[in-house]
Amino acid sequence: MxxxxxxxxxxxxxxxxxxxxxxxxxxxxxxxxxxxxxxxxxxxxxxxxxxxxxxxxxxxxxxxxxxxxxxxxxxxxxxxxxxxxxGTGVKDEQQRLSIGSNGLTLSARALDAVIEFGQCHPNVTVSLIEGSHPEPRAALVGTEVDVTVTSSARSNGGPFELRLWKDTLAVVLGSRHPLASRPVIEWSELDQETLLVRRGEAFLLADAVGSSVQPPAIVEHYVSAGTLLRLVGNGLGVALIHHGDANSVPDGAVCCKLRIRSKQIQICNFARWRPDNANPALPIFIAFLRDRYSS
CATH class of the missing domain: 1.10.10.10 (Winged helix-like DNA-binding domain superfamily/Winged helix DNA-binding domain)
Known part of the structure; x- marks a missing residue:
C-alpha cells in the first residue's frame, strides 16, 4: 500500500x-x-x-x-x-543562477541568504537582477530570471512557491520631517504626503494595506532602492521598507514603525519559480531556502 x-x-x-x-x-x-x-x-x-x-x-x-x-x-x-x-552530472561543475526581485526592495535578510548560499555552494555563480513588474509572476516570464524573492502580503498558491520569513512595513521620512521624531506613525497621518515608490511597488502596496485603505499620492521612479531613499532624505517624499532594514536608511532619513488602526502591516517574502525551469542550480537553491528560511 x-x-x-x-x-x-x-x-x-x-x-x-x-x-x-x-x-x-x-x-x-x-x-x-x-x-x-x-x-x-x-x-x-x-x-x-x-x-x-x-x-x-x-x-x-x-x-x-x-x-x-x-x-x-x-x-x-x-x-x-x-x-x-x-541532473548536474559533475558535482563541481560551475553553474549559474539568476535571482530576481520585484516590487519592494530585496531585503537585507534576503541578501544575507544569497550570500550564505554562495558561501555554501561556491560552484554556483549567482547574479542578482533587480526588476519591477506590475504582477509578481511577470518576473518569471522570460528566461533571464530563475527564481524571484518577492515581498507580498499573501500567497499566490501552488507548489512552486516557498513561504519565507515575515516582517512588517515601516515608513522612511526625511530627518527634518515633522513626524520624524515619532516612534510610531499611523497610515492616516501620511494622507498629505507624497509616497515615493519604485516601479511595481504600487501593486504590492495595495496588496499589503488592502484595497479599502486610501493611499497617499504616489510617484513612481525608475531608480534603485538606494536612490529612492536618498530622495526621501532630501525631503521629496516618504517611502516604505521592511522594518528589518531600519538600520540601512541613509544619512538625512529616519525609519519609523507604521500602523493601520494601531495594527502592524504584515509583509512576507516568498521564493517563486517556474515549474518548467530545468536549471540544475535552481533545486539546490530552493532546498537551501527550505532548510534554513522556510516559515
Missing amino acids: RSSIQLATFNYALVVAEEGSFLRAARRADIDHSALSRRIRDLEYAMGTRIFHRHPRGVGPTPAGERFLDRLRSVLLDLDNTLTLA
Missing part, C-alpha cells in the same frame, strides 16, 4: 501542516478540497496511524504526525539534493 502513495501526496501533507486547514491547503496547492482530503486519508490508512487530528478551527498534526512530518521534510530535502546531483 505504501508504494502506491504518490510523491505529490507527501508534499500536500506538508502544505496541510503549514496551513492548518484542508481548505486553505487545497487553495494553495490548486487541488480540489475533497481530492486533497482523500489523499491524506489514504496516506493515513497506508501508514496505519493518524497524521492529523481534526478540530473546529482546522487541523493539526498528531504526535505521530509531528514525527512523520519532521522526517518527511528531511527525506524530501535529501531527495531534492539527490535529484540535483543526478
Whole structure:
C-alpha cells in the first residue's frame, strides 16, 4: 500500500501542516478540497496511524504526525539534493543562477541568504537582477530570471512557491520631517504626503494595506532602492521598507514603525519559480531556502 502513495501526496501533507486547514491547503496547492482530503486519508490508512487530528478551527498534526512530518521534510530535502546531483552530472561543475526581485526592495535578510548560499555552494555563480513588474509572476516570464524573492502580503498558491520569513512595513521620512521624531506613525497621518515608490511597488502596496485603505499620492521612479531613499532624505517624499532594514536608511532619513488602526502591516517574502525551469542550480537553491528560511 505504501508504494502506491504518490510523491505529490507527501508534499500536500506538508502544505496541510503549514496551513492548518484542508481548505486553505487545497487553495494553495490548486487541488480540489475533497481530492486533497482523500489523499491524506489514504496516506493515513497506508501508514496505519493518524497524521492529523481534526478540530473546529482546522487541523493539526498528531504526535505521530509531528514525527512523520519532521522526517518527511528531511527525506524530501535529501531527495531534492539527490535529484540535483543526478541532473548536474559533475558535482563541481560551475553553474549559474539568476535571482530576481520585484516590487519592494530585496531585503537585507534576503541578501544575507544569497550570500550564505554562495558561501555554501561556491560552484554556483549567482547574479542578482533587480526588476519591477506590475504582477509578481511577470518576473518569471522570460528566461533571464530563475527564481524571484518577492515581498507580498499573501500567497499566490501552488507548489512552486516557498513561504519565507515575515516582517512588517515601516515608513522612511526625511530627518527634518515633522513626524520624524515619532516612534510610531499611523497610515492616516501620511494622507498629505507624497509616497515615493519604485516601479511595481504600487501593486504590492495595495496588496499589503488592502484595497479599502486610501493611499497617499504616489510617484513612481525608475531608480534603485538606494536612490529612492536618498530622495526621501532630501525631503521629496516618504517611502516604505521592511522594518528589518531600519538600520540601512541613509544619512538625512529616519525609519519609523507604521500602523493601520494601531495594527502592524504584515509583509512576507516568498521564493517563486517556474515549474518548467530545468536549471540544475535552481533545486539546490530552493532546498537551501527550505532548510534554513522556510516559515
